[in-house]
Amino acid sequence: MPVDTDLRVLVVDDDADTRNNLRDILELDNFQVEMAGSVAEVLQRHDWDRFLAILLDRRLPDGNAEELLPRLRQLAPEAAILIVTAYADLQDAIAALRHGAADYILKPINADALRASLAQISERRRLEERALQAERLAAIGQMMAGLAHESGNALARIQACLEMLTLEVEDRPEALKLIARIQKAQNHLQQLYSEVRNYAAPLKLERQMLSVRSVWRQAWSNLVDQRRGRTATLREEIANIDLVCLIDPFRLEQVFRNILENALAACTDPVEITVTCSEAKLDGQAALQIAVRDNGPGLSPEQQRRIFEPFFTTKTKGTGLGMAIAQRIVEAHGGQITVGTPAGTGAEIQLLLPRGNL
């Protein structure tokens, strides 16, 4: 398992051979290895950042692991402490686990066992970090939603004052032009906030048995403003296949709208977007697979990986919530949305929708 390469490991052992042996193993795995031969040497250190693990010999000339453990936990609270011990001292090593050591390693050191132990620690660390990150994101998300929610009144006041100001300067064309520019910015802000609000709002589906075709056609026809002045066609390559699923047409239209809007933004004219459908299974149940493919430049590996991430965008306008919203809606339908790999160039988004109660 690959480990984070800028992580450090501290080896504490009074035997130089053991230290060097450990360093060789660890350096092969790209750890930065630091070493100490005694308790005193350990306590002299000042720099305790970014230690993934401390390999601590149970017996040191000027003290033992049990005494040093609590101190180390203070100095490097994030580091996992592994007790290195001879078999004869195993009971004591196990006791050390109760004092906060993460694991023990038997001498003579087996490189694979050491690697496995460190891999496990770094995996745990990664999961913890991810959970923390998710928590942070959730907090930010909540704050954003609150902000977007509370913005309504302020935006309303700005709008009210802008229109009143327009009346005051009706005879001054330059001032009116500036007001028009403020109005444009205000509209943009309002749009952004409304998208954030929509993303944060609880999703309640009102589902009915309906042809998905009617939904994407509606989405396409509602994109009339975005298509104005463009050469863009929506082609349907549908064999003899039933397109009826249990869907919320209003929500699903938003999904198609966001996909089609992205396609229009990414492609140069003439834009050709193709919808294909096929029968599929989802968790053993009948499902409909819908692929929407465009003739644009396609998605880069990074885009493919991050397309459903909230606030990820390649456009200069927009919140980067479009595909995150789409994913949320599709998943609320019990379906899946993924990036397809089309034969030619172009981007492809695939939807998998359960048929529902047939």
Added chain:
Amino acid sequence: MMPTLRIVVADDEPDVRDYYRKILPRLGYTVTAAAENGEQLVDFCRCYRPDLVITDIKMPGGMDGIEAASKIYEEAPTPVILVSAYSDATLLERAETPAIMAYLVKPIKQADLEPAIGLAMRRFKQFEASRHEASDVHSTLEDHKDRSLSRPRAS
């Protein structure tokens, strides 16, 4: 020529009240009064008997725009346009008063206000017509009943 429409508005934001006072006359309407909260709105409607009410939903005090609309309707059916800072379906579900004719989401613009007022007035007219029709039918039926009841029975 039609007499100008008399409107009572309500919003706790002075900016928005000023806005109504300035913009609505430009659209040919009269702002009879501008209330700061639900209670004041009900009082103003009692005093001025406006042709239309435009009210914010969330306002300080014990009575919000929806409750005020119900109270106004009880006293004298008046069409109401509700305005809210955001689109909120659960708030609207509470709006049971039949006199609520339109719903606008802030920030409202002159371009939204004009058609909403027209629509609200037309809808209210239809609503009133069918209400009268229903009450006519009702009273005709009542008349019938009375007459058939008062008809001397053959003994």
